Amino acid sequence: MAWVVRGEFRKLWVGQLVSASGSAITTVALPLVAVLTLHASPVEMGVMAALTVAPHLVFGLPAGVWVDRWSLRRVLVVTDVGRAVLLGSIPAAAAVGALGMWQLYVVAVLAGVFTLLSETASMTLMPALVPRDELIRANSAHLLNLNVASTAGPSVAGLLVQVVTAPFAILFDAASYVVSAVASYLIREPRREVAERSEVRLTDGLRTIFGSPVLAPLAVSATVGAIAGSLQGPLIVLYLVRELQWAPALVGVAITVFGAAAIVGSLIAPGWIRLVGIGRGYITGQFIASLTGAALAVGFAPVVLLGQALAGLGMSLFAVPQRTLRQSLVPSSSLAQVTATWRTLVIGGQSLGALTSGLLATTLGLRPTLLLSTAAMLIGTLVAVLSPLRKVAVLEWVGDLAAR
Incomplete structure (x- = not known):
């Protein structure tokens, strides 16, 4: 993919690769925090799973309007920093014995909102960074990030949970979002046409x-x-x-x-x-x-x-x-x-x-x-x-x- 991962798209691609790798760890580690650390019931696990998806259903339509009004690079940076703070709060709370299911619920909802905004912004920004004749290969490179991360992530997550326990395994995901935020901050975002606020529905x-x-x-x-x-x-x-x-x-x-x-x-x-x-x-x-x-x-x-x-x-x-x-x-x-x-x-x-x-x-x-x-x-x-x-x-x- 070296022939496509170049210029400003490289910065977006690197940030997405790192954050996807961290997210793949959290996909396994967060449920294990609930099960192993907090001894969650089946009902509580179901609620947490539902809250992870809920932001996409509740805020899906408004998210497009919000992202249209803001700098795409700023959306990527803010959502990366937000997710780093949210996920970092889990091992911090666990270290002082204050972690509870309510915190996992809050993290699930807010991280879901940030992910929705981030994915919307990255998919919108990509065509501005890549010529039309390279869009297919750029999307292939982006999807490769997700597939590699989701394939290797669960195995890495299992090892980390065994070595450092589930709450502290999530620190790796928090750190990945910091790296992603830096990569996103370095992107030079091209100017784009934005509809007038009164015209947006x-x-x-x-x-x-x-x-x-x-x-x-x-x-x-x-x-x-x-x-x-x-x-x-x-x-x-x-x-x-x-x-x-x-x-x-x-x-x-x-x-x-x-x-x-x-x-x-x-x-x-x-x-x-x-x-x-x-x-x-x-x-x-x-x-x-x-x-x-x-x-x-x-x-x-x-x-x-x-x-x-x-x-x-x-x-x-x-x-x-x-x-x-x-x-x-x-x-x-x-x-x-x-x-x-x-x-x-x-x-x-x-x-x-x-x-x-x-x-x-x-x-x-x-x-x-x-x-x-x-x-x-x-x-x-x-x-x-x-x-x-x-x-x-x-x-x-x-x-x-x-x-x-």
């Missing part, structure tokens, strides 16, 4: 998305895919252990296969998109990922592992063109709102799917639920296939469409 992101013949089906396809994918997400470990009676080591292999395939997908995505076109790149990625539920339902170990590989590979192949299409089709003055609105739709879809999965698994059984998730994801793919999205080959074509 909360629904502008929705209007932009569903007023576009490409973004509208892409949003529907992505949201349906998010709901379908999250139907199986909470059930995978349960299915592998209880239904297939896999040993924990083999479960770990399956999770690692997913992460490794996601890394490979982020590396090959630019070449694949050049070969088949950006619209079909999204469609093929969505289709490949949709086969995961069916592969899991087969239950034969090699097929299950193949399904995990398809999930990771497909996720990267559809994520890169999805992000690039938004960045290239939406004017810079509206991109923050569209990005925040998109996160509200997709994360809201994931929340709905996760909440529904347990009910469906109890009513229908684990295997039928996995097959249902595949069918639903294929419907999301079909939405994209039947739309103008499949004809989008290059970003110049998208630009022509935006001008109409």
Whole structure:
């Protein structure tokens, strides 16, 4: 990725890489703080998980308006510093014996708000730092950060928790945000067009998305895919252990296969998109990922592992063109709102799917639920296939469409 990670984008990329690595540690360490240090009940764990997602649903639409009004670099710096302080408060409170679940709840909510603002700002800033013809590769590089961090992070987190205990493992994430804040501060942010405050409405992101013949089906396809994918997400470990009676080591292999395939997908995505076109790149990625539920339902170990590989590979192949299409089709003055609105739709879809999965698994059984998730994801793919999205080959074509 050296050929893309250059100039001002390098600073953004380095900051995101460091903070993503720290966040991957906290993803494991924070629940362990609740379980091992505070002896949280299942209800308390559920509340904390819900509070982590809640900011994206409650503040998703206003976040786009807020970010549109502020300097993007300033948003990145402030949110990094804010998360460093929030996460640093956990080991500090633990050291003096004052840590409680209420503090974890506050951290979960506020860190979720800062993450929403930071992700919206970084996705909005990227097209200003990268020429249009390098957006695909830049998004691939950004996704590589997330995939490497999420694959290696849990193992590192487990080791840190064992060595320094869960609260103090979170210090590494707090430190990562300090590094990210410095990298963000060094970015020279280009001037961008900003709409007049009186012209901005909360629904502008929705209007932009569903007023576009490409973004509208892409949003529907992505949201349906998010709901379908999250139907199986909470059930995978349960299915592998209880239904297939896999040993924990083999479960770990399956999770690692997913992460490794996601890394490979982020590396090959630019070449694949050049070969088949950006619209079909999204469609093929969505289709490949949709086969995961069916592969899991087969239950034969090699097929299950193949399904995990398809999930990771497909996720990267559809994520890169999805992000690039938004960045290239939406004017810079509206991109923050569209990005925040998109996160509200997709994360809201994931929340709905996760909440529904347990009910469906109890009513229908684990295997039928996995097959249902595949069918639903294929419907999301079909939405994209039947739309103008499949004809989008290059970003110049998208630009022509935006001008109409």
